[in-house]
Amino acid sequence: MRAAYLEGQSIAALARDHGVSRGAIGTAVADLLPEHVTADDPVPVPEVPLTLDMPGKVADFLRATDLDDAERAALDHGQAVRSGTGYTLRVTAVLALHRQLLDRCQSLDGAGAIPAQRKARREFENRVSACAH
Template identity: 65%
Template sequence: MIPGGQSIAGLAREHHVSRGAICTAVADLVPVHTTDHQDSSAPELPVTLDMPGKVADFLRMAELDPAEWAALDQGVTVRRGQGYTLRVSATSSVHCQLLARCQPLDGTPNAPAIPAQRKALREYANRVNTLGE
């Protein structure tokens, strides 16, 4: 059945052509679907998250990848009371990498955690973890 409700055989009779000719004409009008097009993934879009200033300060002293540096450099500083927040636009994978790099703020055997830094890390981790949901 052709869209419009008429059968292929009916169209063939109406136009005095073979059913094969109708099928070929219809097949030429239908867009080709390839698996290559369907399997290609869309590029990851940037997500804007607020990073506490204590986390941003720590990351600026760490060794970062170029994409991580770019995200921090392009961040917008927003003053908040005594401290600040850095509004960072980056892909979710870059946010996850930044979060992984600042895990020492949670404390290590050689350096105990500072409560304010630990809280800042927890806030950023909560924001990054919402991206995965």
């Protein structure tokens, strides 16, 4: 049966020939199926870029800091969206990069930060955290 499957015979045809269900044939040849992955062979899940709105106060702070090339590129490619008196920067990047940017602005939680900056950082943290779950 396995040899016939490898030669190209369909699961349905094998089930008819042997008088069993297609599920039984599928179970018998499961390790031969192309989509079969064992638990021993973990497949890395590619990270999908996410678009998150970063408050302008956070973006301005980050632009004034020393960023690596990927972080700088993410901010440079972000789209500014005007809202009221300020703006929001729509940044598309993988979740890990959003977390890096969030880590870079941790000093906005300190005593020397302006309350509006602290609130903006918390808003961005909430958006990043919501995507992590």
